[in-house]
Amino acid sequence: MSNEKHHIVPYRVYALVLVALLALTFASIGIVSIELGKYTVAAALIFATIKSFLVLTYFMHLKYDKPYIKAMVAFVFAIFFVVIVITFLDYLYRT
Amino acid sequence: MHKEQAANMSNYLTYQGKYKGLLGWITSTDHKRIGLLYLYSILTMFSVGVLLGLAMKLELLAPGKTIMDAQTYNSTFTVHGVIMIFMVVVPGLPAVFGNFLMPIMIGAKDVAFPKLNLLSWYLYVAGVFLVLAALFFGNGAPDTGWTFYAPYSFKTGTNLLPAVFGAFVLGFSSILTGLNFLVTIHRMRCPGMKWTKLPLFVWTLYGTAWIQLLATPVVGITLVLIALERLFGVGVFDPALGGDPILYQHLFWIYSHPAVYIMILPAMGAISEIIPTFAQKQVFGYKAIIASTMAIAFVGYLVWGHHMFTAGMSGTAQYYFSLLTFIVAIPSAIKVFNWISTMYKGSINVQTPLYWAASFIFVFMIGGLSGLVLGALATDVHVHDTAFVVAHFHYIVFGGTGFAFMAAIHYWFPKIYGRMYDKGWANAGWLVFFIGFLALYTPMFYLGMMGMPRRYYDYMKEFQGGNILSTFGSWILATGLVIIIVNLVKSARHGTPAEMDPWHSKTLEWQVSSPPSVENFDEIPEIAENDGPYNYK
Amino acid sequence: MEQNAHNEHVHYDAEASKIGMWLFIFTELLLFGGLFIVYSVYRFMNQEAFHLAAEELNTTIGAINTVLLLVSSMTIAVSTTTLQLKKKGLTLFLLGITVIIGVVFLVNKYFEWGAKIEHGIWPGSEHLKTAFSQGEILFFGLYYVMTGLHALHIIIGLIIILFAAHRVYKGTVNENRAALLENAGLYWHLVDLIWIFLFPLFYLIH
Numbered sequence: 001m002s003n004e005k006h007h008i009v010p011y012r013v014y015a016l017v018l019v020a021l022l023a024l025t026f027a028s029i030g031i032v033s034i035e036l037g038k039y040t041v042a043a044a045l046i047f048a049t050i051k052s053f054l055v056l057t058y059f060m061h062l063k064y065d066k067p068y069i070k071a072m073v074a075f076v077f078a079i080f081f082v083v084i085v086i087t088f089l090d091y092l093y094r095t
Numbered sequence: 096m097h098k099e100q101a102a103n104m105s106n107y108l109t110y111q112g113k114y115k116g117l118l119g120w121i122t123s124t125d126h127k128r129i130g131l132l133y134l135y136s137i138l139t140m141f142s143v144g145v146l147l148g149l150a151m152k153l154e155l156l157a158p159g160k161t162i163m164d165a166q167t168y169n170s171t172f173t174v175h176g177v178i179m180i181f182m183v184v185v186p187g188l189p190a191v192f193g194n195f196l197m198p199i200m201i202g203a204k205d206v207a208f209p210k211l212n213l214l215s216w217y218l219y220v221a222g223v224f225l226v227l228a229a230l231f232f233g234n235g236a237p238d239t240g241w242t243f244y245a246p247y248s249f250k251t252g253t254n255l256l257p258a259v260f261g262a263f264v265l266g267f268s269s270i271l272t273g274l275n276f277l278v279t280i281h282r283m284r285c286p287g288m289k290w291t292k293l294p295l296f297v298w299t300l301y302g303t304a305w306i307q308l309l310a311t312p313v314v315g316i317t318l319v320l321i322a323l324e325r326l327f328g329v330g331v332f333d334p335a336l337g338g339d340p341i342l343y344q345h346l347f348w349i350y351s352h353p354a355v356y357i358m359i360l361p362a363m364g365a366i367s368e369i370i371p372t373f374a375q376k377q378v379f380g381y382k383a384i385i386a387s388t389m390a391i392a393f394v395g396y397l398v399w400g401h402h403m404f405t406a407g408m409s410g411t412a413q414y415y416f417s418l419l420t421f422i423v424a425i426p427s428a429i430k431v432f433n434w435i436s437t438m439y440k441g442s443i444n445v446q447t448p449l450y451w452a453a454s455f456i457f458v459f460m461i462g463g464l465s466g467l468v469l470g471a472l473a474t475d476v477h478v479h480d481t482a483f484v485v486a487h488f489h490y491i492v493f494g495g496t497g498f499a500f501m502a503a504i505h506y507w508f509p510k511i512y513g514r515m516y517d518k519g520w521a522n523a524g525w526l527v528f529f530i531g532f533l534a535l536y537t538p539m540f541y542l543g544m545m546g547m548p549r550r551y552y553d554y555m556k557e558f559q560g561g562n563i564l565s566t567f568g569s570w571i572l573a574t575g576l577v578i579i580i581v582n583l584v585k586s587a588r589h590g591t592p593a594e595m596d597p598w599h600s601k602t603l604e605w606q607v608s609s610p611p612s613v614e615n616f617d618e619i620p621e622i623a624e625n626d627g628p629y630n631y632k
Numbered sequence: 633m634e635q636n637a638h639n640e641h642v643h644y645d646a647e648a649s650k651i652g653m654w655l656f657i658f659t660e661l662l663l664f665g666g667l668f669i670v671y672s673v674y675r676f677m678n679q680e681a682f683h684l685a686a687e688e689l690n691t692t693i694g695a696i697n698t699v700l701l702l703v704s705s706m707t708i709a710v711s712t713t714t715l716q717l718k719k720k721g722l723t724l725f726l727l728g729i730t731v732i733i734g735v736v737f738l739v740n741k742y743f744e745w746g747a748k749i750e751h752g753i754w755p756g757s758e759h760l761k762t763a764f765s766q767g768e769i770l771f772f773g774l775y776y777v778m779t780g781l782h783a784l785h786i787i788i789g790l791i792i793i794l795f796a797a798h799r800v801y802k803g804t805v806n807e808n809r810a811a812l813l814e815n816a817g818l819y820w821h822l823v824d825l826i827w828i829f830l831f832p833l834f835y836l837i838h
Binding site for chain 2: 645651658773
């Protein structure tokens with residue numbers, strides 16, 4: 001449809017994102033080899049979160065999508081996070 | 096509206112495409128025909144479920160073995176539950192009335208993905224056959240209860256795998272319907288049909304579709320895990336291998352609690368359509384009903400643990416779930432206030448759908464308030480796993496969704512078949528059914544309070560009085576059901592032709608011919624700025 | 633308001649297909665979400681055992697597979713751009729690369745699983761039940777279920793990409809009707825997204 005003007009993403013953007021993703025991957029492998037104790041998991045997950053954010057924003061075009069689609073995606077991730085937190089209300093406080 | 100033109104065109108019932116007869120129906124991507132395919136298949140499964148229910152009530156007429164032994168009884172309540180939940184009430188209103196009416200109500204010619212819609216029905220049928228296969232092949236019908244609780248579900252010798260797989264396929268069908276509806280409501284509304292002009296039934300379908308989409312996959316993966324557990328012994332829910340059976344309950348209820356909102360939300364939507372029509376009055380608090388719909392959908396997603404108060408959860412989790420359970424009752428109460436206020440000072444036109452709607456409010460309130468007894472931690476310890484739970488659940492799901500389904504079919508019947516039913520018989524059917532319903536389930540509240548456990552084929556002698564009343568109730572209810580169905584089936588063939596808008600309603604589906612033409616609209620309608628779905632004087 | 637819903641001659645609505653795909657992706661996310669809940673709970677209950685069991689996994693293979701998926705995500709993303717720029721040959725080439733990378737991923741996975749199974753580690757195996765603790769049994773159970781389900785999604789993704797490539801070749805997917813290719817891309821990125829979390833949770837926790 002003519003009013004659904006497509007945004008053509010330049011190659012350069014994809015290339016840069018890939019470089020960033022690879023760098024983050026190696027950084028996360030590097031960081032877990034350092035002894036961080038219980039923060040290792042947190043570090044690895046933070047890297048994974050940043051990577052997934054890049055994939056969602058650029059590869060999956062969310063940056064160029066209408067706000068309501070962004071809102072839906074954010075909502076789904078948020079509700080999943082909430083469900084995990086609630087589940088842990090049980091497991092964290094078991095005696 | 097070009098009435099003559101509409102009359103000349105063949106309607107969706109008589110329309111003939113590439114194929115004739117039955118083939119013309121099961122290959123049709125017309126949302127109205129798919130809606131009716133669902134109606135017929137759901138009614139078929141409903142009858143099976145009702146027969147199983149009657150058999151259980153007959154067994155409970157007297158203590159000890161009456162007509163079946165313990166194992167048969169266990170299988171009977173399992174299959175009754177699986178059929179009624181996954182094949183009747185979950186798809187019930189959305190798949191039948193949602194499919195038939197939602198596109199018309201938003202001024203569209205069909206859903207966004209008609210072929211996907213037909214595929215959903217095929218998946219439904221496939222799921223039905225898979226579950227039925229579990230009954231007739233292998234080592235007997237499943238006996239785990241419809242909840243498939245671990246670890247029994249991978250220890251039982253009965254034929255569980257097909258039933259679990261069938262439930263998975265039915266879930267997939269439900270997901271695809273939800274997906275289709277969401278896209279349709281987002282993309283296919285006619286010009287001028289703003290979100291704030293959508294009929295409330297469409298709004299509830301919207302909320303329901305989100306739950307279908309976000310909750311069903313969780314039970315999907317849970318059922319897959321149960322299947323893998325049975326096949327390979329992965330260990331995820333097996334305490335012998337370090338698994339936690341309570342985690343199964345968490346995952347199961349993360350779906351199955353929202354699932355009761357899948358069942359009840361569209362029911363509330365149908366009631367919200369019916370009451371303004373028969374009060375001939377603008378619905379009271381249109382936006383409050385929308386807000387409460389979305390609040391129920393959202394908060395309902397976060398209260399699953401109240402099914403597990405006695406399972407061994409942490410105290411913190413119990414407090415949290417109990418609190419949220421009480422909070423989720425508020426939006427339901429808001430709706431009840433809205434319905435009552437809509438009728439207040441309205442020009443009430445008492446017709447069969449209104450009888451059903453009014454009795455819906457009555458039983459729904461009893462069901463809802465008894466839910467709070469179960470949602471409170473202290474009282475739940477006393478009544479959990481008793482007949483009280485069964486009574487509460489049936490008051491909500493049968494009394495809520497079932498009554499709303501009946502209200503809906505009596506309301507939209509003239510639109511669907513283009514004929515009017517015999518109102519006298521319809522009212523008689525309602526009365527008998529209603530009396531039967533009360534007699535069937537009300538004693539169970541009492542029996543539960545006295546301590547009669549559920550899911551046993553036997554009981555102590557003290558409980559017989561209530562059980563006799565309950566069993567008699569089941570017979571009265573079945574009589575009412577027969578009256579209703581016979582009346583509707585006869586009327587669909589021989590009833591007097593219905594007008595376009597027999598109830599003088601304002602929503603779009605009543606502005607097209609009865610039955611609607613193949614394409615619904617000759618031209619897509621436009622909603623004017625000051626027009627609305629409930630603009631009565 | 634959306635204008636196109638009532639345009640009689642055009643049934644093609646790119647945005648509807650896109651939302652449809654996103655909604656489907658949501659269900660997939662929640663499907664894996666259920667498994668992530670299971671993982672996080674058992675990880676919490678058996679921290680030591682999970683770390684111990686993760687030693688058995690080969691970080692190098694995991695890292696290679698991560699790089700492969702990231703690159704393939706890039707190639708399919710670029711292919712949507714080349715389609716817009718009407719470079720059909722290049723688009724097909726990029727899709728071919730994506731498919732090949734996906735197959736290589738599966739081959740890697742095959743050898744990885746094969747090595748484990750050779751060591752007697754598979755769900756329900758005697759060796760697993762006798763030589764490992766309960767936490768480790770759970771770890772390997774989840775490892776097989778989650779990577780297995782992920783591999784299944786890779787296969788589905790490959791089929792969708794091949795189907796889209798066929799339509800690009802025939803010309804029914806083109807710069808004006810790109811929805812199918814874009815949806816194939818979205819699905820492939822979903823597969824990538826899941827792996828981005830699976831990799832650290834299974835390979836990087838020792």
